[in-house]
Amino acid sequence: MSKLATCVLITGTVGSGKTSTAYAVGRLLRASQVPHAVIDLDELRRCWPAPPDDPFNTAVEAANLRSVSDNYRRAGVARFVVAGVVEGAGALQRYSEALGCPVVLVRLRVDLHRVRERLLERHEPGDERDWHLSRSGQLDGILDEENAASITIDVSSEPLDSVARRVITAVNWA
Numbered sequence: 001m002s003k004l005a006t007c008v009l010i011t012g013t014v015g016s017g018k019t020s021t022a023y024a025v026g027r028l029l030r031a032s033q034v035p036h037a038v039i040d041l042d043e044l045r046r047c048w049p050a051p052p053d054d055p056f057n058t059a060v061e062a063a064n065l066r067s068v069s070d071n072y073r074r075a076g077v078a079r080f081v082v083a084g085v086v087e088g089a090g091a092l093q094r095y096s097e098a099l100g101c102p103v104v105l106v107r108l109r110v111d112l113h114r115v116r117e118r119l120l121e122r123h124e125p126g127d128e129r130d131w132h133l134s135r136s137g138q139l140d141g142i143l144d145e146e147n148a149a150s151i152t153i154d155v156s157s158e159p160l161d162s163v164a165r166r167v168i169t170a171v172n173w174a
Contacts, residue, residue, distance in 0.1 A: 008173075015132065
């Protein structure tokens with residue numbers, strides 16, 4: 001088993017580039033031969049229907065994250081790169097407990113006009129796109145109010161590889 005793993009959890013509003021950044025961080029870690037795992041929280045909670053009292057499937061997400069991180073740790077992972085929305089009181093603690101290691105929360109901040117452009121490109125017209133467009137501004141405000149991130153990086157006009165290098169530097173993984 002590896003030594004105690006560390007984790008960076010990349011958060012931001014919908015369309016901010018959380019998953020893309022996590023994958024880019026993973027590519028840089030691989031190039032440096034650092035054992036790691038990239039985990040997309042959206043995939044760990046993607047099931048339907050969600051319970052009425054848990055519309056974002058956070059209970060399923062936490063249970064799956066605990067199992068997945070245990071498996072990765074047994075495989076020798078030294079770093080976890082996690083992408084997902086961290087919202088609400090106790091959320092960061094929940095992720096730290098599920099991962100079994102300390103979590104550094106990095107928020108990607110993107111101009112909401114750019115987020116809107118990304119969402120219009122990503123989603124076909126309809127209810128799903130409308131939800132994401134509405135949620136982006138709402139969630140951005142929630143993340144501003146909670147101010148839970150240890151590190152905030154403005155990524156509105158920065159290339160993805162540069163953002164990934166900034167994340168790695170910010171969490172002292174360079």
